[in-house]
Amino acid sequence: MNQTVNFLKELVAIPSPTGYTRDVQDYLIDVLTDMGYEPTRTAKGLVVVTVPGAIDEKQRVVTAHIDTLGAIVRAVKPDGRLKLDRIGGFAWNMIEGENCTVHVASNGTTVSGTILLHQTSVHVYREAGTVERSQDNMEVRLDAKVTNEAETRALGIEVGDFVSFDPRFIITPTGFIKSRFLDDKVSAAILLTLLKKYKSEGITLPVTTHFMFSCIEETGTGANSSIPEKAVEFLAVDMGAMGDDQQTNEYTVSVCVKDGSGPYNFDFRQHLVSLCKEKNIPFKLDIYPYYGSDASAAMRAGAEVKHALLGAGIESSHSYERTHLDSVEATQQLVDAYLLSSLVEA
Template sequence: MNQTLNYLKELLAIPSPTGYTEQVMKYIGQEVEKMGYTPKRTNKGLLIVSVKGENDQQHRTVTAHIDTLGAMVRAIKPDGRLKLDRIGGFPWNMIEGENCTIHVASNQKEYSGTILIHQTSTHVYRDAGTAERTQDNMEVRLDEKVTSAEETRALGINVGDFVSFDPRTTITDSGFVKSRFLDDKVSAAILLNLLKEFKEQHIQIPYTTHFMFSNFEEVGHGANSSITPETVEYLAVDMGAMGDDQQTDEYTVSICVKDASGPYHYAFRNHLVELSKANQIEYKLDIYPYYGSDASAAIRAGADVKHALLGAGIESSHSYERTHMDSIKHTEALVKAYLLSQLV
């Protein structure tokens, strides 16, 4: 678990909004190469680590996505501040007050700023607290001496530059992990740690398995390509969403039975339940009503596979998220038990 946590902290420190993931993919590639694997990059940008199993005729695919929520510069306002366009699904109030970084394409420079509503000062605006947070009144206050669009453009900033949010990662003595983008860097850290463990302990897995790190999940099409024709089972390791009417918590692994795409494969999810019971893994079954995964994207793309979804329980998903080390532990244990099990 210590190594999983180390991977998680390093992944969280690398900005990776969807479409701007080369740096984090480079990090993952270097880590798996150090382990002794030979990763493959697809045209779309997926990174795949294929591990040969005892059975090379029937394959498994397991995924985690490393792309995160973020934004792009939509326009430069007359006063030099920036208007944003969202990447991924989140309401504007979830990022109000957050520090951010503008990644300038033209000169590779980075500038810091803060995301605020235009009517920020309560001493000036009567509706500072009640104004609806929309694209039209949310803006980036740059930490540069700019007071006009021309001065901002002189920095090299332009429409289309990516904007990443400060993850504000904190690990408490009580075992909580607080950070943006635990969705889905917790899962990526788990897969990295399992790859390391399998290699160092010379563990032979029963079926050839493709570990896919996807880079377009937050916009819906994720790891829906480059699936080998031999793949018969597809497991997405993502997150469990918490809230009213949800069973998911921060201390167990959440097994999804249905999301916005419909039910997951019945026998597959039952297999995960039985593995949990047999290995004393604490789990919860749940439905995520407004949710999709790499596995559901693969099904929509026409993949002929049994698909399932599990993940650590994440509080306040798509906002300032939190989970507990217990949930990460149980999630990793279930993924490992599955990879060592027989086919559904």
């Protein structure tokens, strides 16, 4: 797990809200090239590595996404603070009090700040604790001496500048990983670790496999293009959602039965279950009711593939997330077992 955790720590430290992912794409290109691969980057930013396998006439696609939630400057307010528009699906209260960075497009600088409710001070606003959090009253308090719109604009800040959130990455002595953006940088770290293993150990995969790192998944598009014609299986490695009526936990790998897009391929799902039982990998089957993935995006785009979804169990998804090393390890074991297995039988 040390290698996976190191990749994860590096990944979450790179700001990459959907639409602002050039830096994390560059990181992947550099890391994969250093491993000895020849990664490519598509026009819309997918980073792809193709690993030749013993069988080439039928192929696989495995994805993880490296874009995250974030925000974009909607307006500069008269008092110099910033109004935001959301990138990705989260409730405003989930970022209240979070430190953030404004990425100033006009001059390439950054300005730090904090996301707060306008009526934050309980000494001034009686409704501070009860007012609904919305786009109209959440704002960025900049760490700069600004008191009006003109002073903020003098920093170069403009509508359309991206805003990233502080990940606050922590690993506890008890094995818990706490951070924003474990969705889905845990999975990206797992794929990088396995790619490094296959290259360093000279492992030949049984099936030619295309590893895709997508960069627009959080806004619903995902890896729905550049899918090779020979691909017959599509595995999205993402996250398992936890909550009421959910079986997913932080200590096993979660295999998705159905999400908001509908059921995943039954034969593919059963193949993953069989691998878990054969390899003694702890797992849970689950339904994620308000969820979509790279695989579901590919299906909507008309991909002619069997599709499946699995991932580590993530507590408090799209907020300050948490998982455990046990879940990361179980997920990595299942992805490895799948990639070293035969094609799913019809």
